[in-house]
Amino acid sequence: NVSRAFIHRGHLRFSSVKYYLAGMAVSFCVISLFRFVPGKALVFGMLGIGPFIPQIFRGRVKLDFTKPSHAFFCGLAITCMQLMAGVSGAALSMFFQDIDMTRHEVISTKAFTQAISHVTKLAYFGLVVPRAHAVAGLPPWIYVAVVPAAVLGANIGRHVLNRITDRQFYKATQVTLWALGAVYLCKAALLLAQRHA
Template sequence: MTSLMIAALGLLMVATAFLSGLFGMAGGLILIGVLLALMPLPTAMVLHAITQMASNGWRALLWRAHIRWRPVANYLVGCAVALALWSLTRYVPDKPMALLMLGATPFMARLLPANIKPDPDRLWQGTVYGTICMGLMLMTGVSGPLLDTFFLGGDFGRREKVATKAMCQLVSHFTKLIYFGGIIDQAASLDPVLAGVAIAASMLGTTLARRILEAMTDQQFMAWSNRLITTIACYYIAYGGWLMVRTPVLAAFDKGGLQ
């Protein structure tokens, strides 16, 4: 990868880490979509994992006083279950399917009945959520929108939600790194320079977001999160759908037109 491309990706990572520092997930949604467009899926997943581990790890450190550790431990059990199950098949999704699922993820979370409010302090609920979210993470690269619903019954303020979610995401992305970097048959490797840029950029973007998050109200936080994530999700559904139909459509035209 050229120096110019590494620099461009570094700037993108600063911007996406800034968004994630504010809203907890939007930046990661944007970044994985760009990486999937530029790289093979396993490589994109590994780079995204390193970037998001740095971003979420730094965010968790900055907000460490607000982390609630019991939900994190419960969620960790579910991640371990999901990794064990996926390791049996070593499945790797193709790009169109990953993008479609990526776009559908926020809407899947919103389809949950309003009366479902899981208790993140209960082990079995944390295990179920961790298993489902980790499976989604290995399919699409992200699980933030669904993970948000994990905190509905726990009386979390925006600081506690961002901090505890950051710790859960750190665990998830580390598990994703293990899977795509070491378990699957076509395990990916990564340029150490690019990895270093990703870590530094993620920490910088997260730090820049802290003051703005402090100034936001809970109402502003929710309103802007929903608008931004809905826009991004709709784009990925359209893009993934186009990639899925593009090959047969082009093949049909090559044969003289659609039949």
């Protein structure tokens, strides 16, 4: 995300990001007070239902990151998901579907918000939540390999982004969100089934 944000830095929509940052700060402070760590089934269920919310409430709910109140709510919700689930990309994308932003602005702004969210997550799990909740067991070489892989992926993505239209970009994003949502819902169902088995 950091490399994508840097590559597309000229397209950042800061007029909306400032409201996102305000929402993020509020969410971080509230969650830090309770030091809440949810169960995996709840997390996957929340992540899974997210991409389908606009379809369920079609015509009644239209999330739009360019609107200040929506950007603020996005900061609240995405930070909450980052701190509780560790991931929030699919949920974040719901605020960027068919809005008045180019694909380059979407990529830049999403990458920036995700990069900041990762810093927030590191602060939360490094300083607020006890070490018992930290993920362990990853070999050290993983951390070394991830950085160049991420930079390479961001550069390849830039070339793909330059070759497609905004319409193609939004369509591909929507299909990807639905697929991820289905996977997360299946994972949540499996975890619940195992719990009650």
